[in-house]
Amino acid sequence: MGNGQTILCIGSVLWDIIGRAGGPMRLGNDVPGRITRLPGGVAMNIATGLARFGLTPVLLTAIGADADGEVLMAECRRLGLDTGHVTRDHGLPTDQYMAIESGEGLVAAIADAHSLEAAGDRILAPLENGTLGSADAPYCGLIALDGNLTEALLAEIATRPSFAAADLRVAPASPGKATRLRPLIGHPGASFYVNLEEAGLILGSVFTSASRAAEALVEAGLAQALVTDGARAAAEGTRGGIVTATPPRVVLARVTGAGDTFMAAHIAAQARGLTGEAALQTALDAAATYVSGEDPA
Structure with a gap:
């Protein structure tokens, strides 16, 4: 377990509606399966994982003051x-x-995150008004940030004084939003959690291995880069070098939220004092447990 350390989770908290079929599907298929609704969103998934691993997540997000929002708040x-x-x-x-x-x-x-985008920087008010921090006394702890914020707001965060001292852990949310993260490469405490495709999109390149992608992200200016590549070896890059680890083989039962689980598990592992390959393998094991249908603990 973790040490109860507080971490701010900034980004999407919403309802996931997931339809799952047991077999393969092609465009236009109509197949039997299961449809579920559960709390989701990148920030939500990361926060839930962090709580499971013993940390204390604080949500900075926008949730509607409607019936769905009331139920979601209660679930949180x-x-x-x-x-x-x-x-x-x-x-x-x-x-x-x-x-x-x-x-x-x-x-x-x-992903319908229009309300989060419309709320804009209002969700960041506690980091500006002195509640959690301010420009003169910036928050200096862990922040998990997801790419569902607008490109303009993410670019602002990269240079806002209130974020200058943070240990900033960043997830792109999806390959389609990966390029939004580019301005954050210049933040002195930024760590990216991406897959191989997202790393290539961010840097405008094509990589054949997670280790090379992690190395390139650190060379571009990141403090730390975590790159996954499906069932192939994942990599952690820092200014001290590159380490790799391979995820365990499991039977796939779910996909949505796997990357968020990996990120939460890696943050929690480092909060416990693990580093390098040990932290990376711990995160890969947790993500494998999650996609197999179980909840990592």
Whole structure:
């Protein structure tokens, strides 16, 4: 378990609507399966993982002041997440994410995070007004940040004085949003958690291995880069060098949230004092447990 350390989780907290089929699917297929609705979003998934691993997540996000939002807030509290700084907006609905998964992985997904984008930097008010920090006394702890914020806001965060001292852990949310992270490469405490495709999109290149992608991200200016590549070796890059580890083989039962689980497990491992290959392998093991259908502990 972790040490109870507080970590701010900034980004999407919404309802996941996931349809899962046991076999392969092609465009236009109509197949039997299961449809579930559960709390999700990158920031939510990371926060839930962090709480499971013994840390104390604090949510900075926007949740609608509607019926869906009330239920979602209650679920967040039930899961041990601090909702005291969540922005509630009567004019915006609670966001949603819809995904179709087959036995081979993700088929397609749509993320409706328009309310989070519309709320903009209002969700960051506690880091500016002295509640959690300010420009004169910046927050100096761990922050998990997801790429569902607008490109303009992510670029602002890269240079905001209130974020200057943070240990900033960043996830792109999806390959389609990976390029939004480019301005954050210049942040002195930034760590990226990406897959091989996302690393290539961020740097405008093509990589054939996680280790080379992690090395290139650190060369570009990151303090730390974590790169996964499906069932192939993953890599952690820092200014001290590159380490790799291979995920265990498991039977795939779910996909959505696997990367977020990996990120939460790696942050928690480092909070416990693990480093390098040990922290990386711990995170890969947790992600493998998650995609097999179990909850890592």
